[in-house]
Each structure stands twice: as C-alpha cells, then as structure tokens.
Amino acid sequence: xxxxxxxxxxxxxxxxxxxxxxxxxxxxxxxxxxxxxxxxxxxxxxxxxxxxxxxxxxxxxxxxxxxxxxxxxxxxxxxxxxxxxxxxxxxxxxxxxxxxxxxxxxxxxxxxxxxxxxxxxxxxxxxxxxxxx
Amino acid sequence: xxxxxxxxxxxxxxxxxxxxxxxxxxxxxxxxxxxxxxxxxxxxxxxxxxxxxxxxxxxxxxxxxxxxxxxxxxxxxxxxxxxxxxxxxxxxxxxxxxxxxxxxxxxxxxxxxxxxxx
Ligand SMILES: Nc1ncnc2c1ncn2[C@@H]1O[C@H](COP(=O)(O)OP(=O)(O)OP(=O)(O)O)[C@@H](O)[C@H]1O
Ligand SMILES: [Mg+2]
Numbered sequence: 001x002x003x004x005x006x007x008x009x010x011x012x013x014x015x016x017x018x019x020x021x022x023x024x025x026x027x028x029x030x031x032x033x034x035x036x037x038x039x040x041x042x043x044x045x046x047x048x049x050x051x052x053x054x055x056x057x058x059x060x061x062x063x064x065x066x067x068x069x070x071x072x073x074x075x076x077x078x079x080x081x082x083x084x085x086x087x088x089x090x091x092x093x094x095x096x097x098x099x100x101x102x103x104x105x106x107x108x109x110x111x112x113x114x115x116x117x118x119x120x121x122x123x124x125x126x127x128x129x130x131x132x133x
Numbered sequence: 134x135x136x137x138x139x140x141x142x143x144x145x146x147x148x149x150x151x152x153x154x155x156x157x158x159x160x161x162x163x164x165x166x167x168x169x170x171x172x173x174x175x176x177x178x179x180x181x182x183x184x185x186x187x188x189x190x191x192x193x194x195x196x197x198x199x200x201x202x203x204x205x206x207x208x209x210x211x212x213x214x215x216x217x218x219x220x221x222x223x224x225x226x227x228x229x230x231x232x233x234x235x236x237x238x239x240x241x242x243x244x245x246x247x248x249x250x251x
Contacts, residue, residue, distance in 0.1 A: 012154060109225070
C-alpha cells in the first residue's frame with residue numbers, strides 16, 4: 001500500500017467516500033479505533049473545506065515510514081481561491097461560512113503533523129500525517 | 134436517505150445507524166422539527182451508538198437540533214456517544230456543554246423523565 005491513492009472531491013457525497021477510504025487505510029496500517037476515528041474526522045474536515053470553498057479538489061493518501069514507525073499522510077489539494085491569512089484560519093472559531101470554525105485547528109490537534117501551503121488565487125495544499133503508536 | 138423517527142407516548146426516538154452525510158443530516162433536522170410540531174412530543178432521544186464519526190458539521194447540526202427543539206418545547210437527550218467519538222470531539226474543540234447526554238437509550242429516557250419533573 002505504498003502507492004499513492006486519491007479520492008476526487010466533486011460532490012457532497014465524496015466527503016463520506018474519502019473519510020471511509022481513509023479509515024480503511026488507517027485500519028490496514030494498524031491504527032487503533034480512536035486514531036482511526038481521528039483520521040476519518042480530519043479527512044472529513046479537509047474534504048468538506050474543499051467542497052465548500054474550492055468546489056473541487058482531491059484527497060490523497062500516502063504511507064509514510066521511518067526506521068521504527070509507519071504512518072499515514074493525507075494530502076488535500078485544490079485549485080480554489082486559496083487562503084489569504086493562514087494564521088487567521090487556524091484560529092478556533094474563525095469561519096467565513098457560518099460554521100463552527102473548528103475544522104482546521106481541529107485537524108491540527110487530531111493529527112501529529114500539519115502543514116498548509118496556500119497562494120491566494122491559486123489554491124491550497126494541506127499535508128497532515130499521523131504515526132501508528 | 135432518511136432517518137426513521139419513532140413515536141412512543143410523548144417521546145420521539147431516533148437511532149442513527151448510518152454514516153451521516155451533510156444532506157441527510159440537514160434532512161433529519163427538518164424532519165425532526167416537523168415531527169415535534171405535528172406530534173406535540175415533549176421529549177426526544179437521539180441514539181448515536183452506531184455513529185463512528187462526528188465532525189464539526191455534524192456536531193453543529195446536532196447542537197442546533199437540540200437548541201431548536203428546546204425552543205419548540207421538546208427536550209432532547211443524545212445517547213450512546215462512542216468513546217472514540219467523544220475524544221475526537223474534544224480534539225475539535227467541541228464540548229457540547231449545554232447538550233444533555235446519557236449512556237444509552239434507557240438512561241436517556243430516564244433523564245428525560247427527570248428533566249420534565251423539575
Ligand atoms: N481549501 C480551502 N480553500 C479556501 N479557503 C479555505 C479552505 N479551507 C478553509 N478555508 C477558509 O478557512 C476558514 C476556516 O476553515 P475551518 O474548516 O477551520 O472552519 P469552517 O469550515 O468555516 O467551519 P467548520 O469546519 O467548523 O464547519 C473557512 O471559513 C474558509 O474561509
Ligand atoms: Mg471546515
């Protein structure tokens with residue numbers, strides 16, 4: 001399972017598809033039930049953001065490995081409007097859509113590593129990963 | 134997809150058995166409010182035992198359902214939240230503080246009865 005696999009996000013239902021596939025992959029890698037739920041929730045947040053703010057995009061999964069551990073990296077990529085002020089969207093409660101504004105700061109807490117690259121007007125790429133404990 | 138809502142005396146009982154997509158969650162919100170209105174139910178138990186994920190959107194819908202039902206005069210209790218789901222909700226920073234919860238459906242019904250007495 002070290003090849004990269006992606007789910008395209010085009011319609012609302014794809015959010016469910018992406019998080020189900022992510023949970024399956026997490027299970028295969030040996031994550032426990034709580035971490036499986038954390039990973040599925042993080043994917044759901046990222047996929048919904050793509051659907052809501054960029055319209056379309058994709059969520060890709062990659063197995064990561066170092067000497068002692070295995071893990072899962074999730075890459076959420078879109079060519080939407082991008083994010084102007086990254087520190088602002090990482091604040092709990094900041095939302096431009098009347099949401100709870102819990103998504104991105106939540107993903108950061110659910111996962112072990114979190115990185116955003118976004119260019120205003122060009123799109124957003126979020127990479128986040130978690131190691132099997 | 135629609136989530137079935139059962140009526141038992143003055144109560145409405147719902148057991149969510151599927152992985153909730155956004156549209157189904159919104160539809161459920163509407164269905165429940167209109168059912169409260171039509172039936173005059175005074176209490177609602179939403180059982181989440183089979184729900185494996187609650188993300189920020191679903192948490193918002195559930196929180197809103199509780200507030201809206203309350204406004205209409207029906208108390209809502211959420212029951213059976215799985216340990217893994219409780220932990221991810223805390224990571225998301227969602228505390229559902231004003232939402233009555235109980236361990237299972239039976240406890241939920243007991244809680245409703247108590248709440249209505251005081
Ligand atoms: N892929 C994206 N492209 C453009 N803007 C985005 C993207 N993802 C998030 N944003 C912006 O960041 C804000 C914060 O996102 P976050 O997921 O934290 O909260 P939310 O989606 O508004 O609410 P919630 O996720 O709690 O339902 C969004 O309101 C939106 O303005
Ligand atoms: Mg979001």
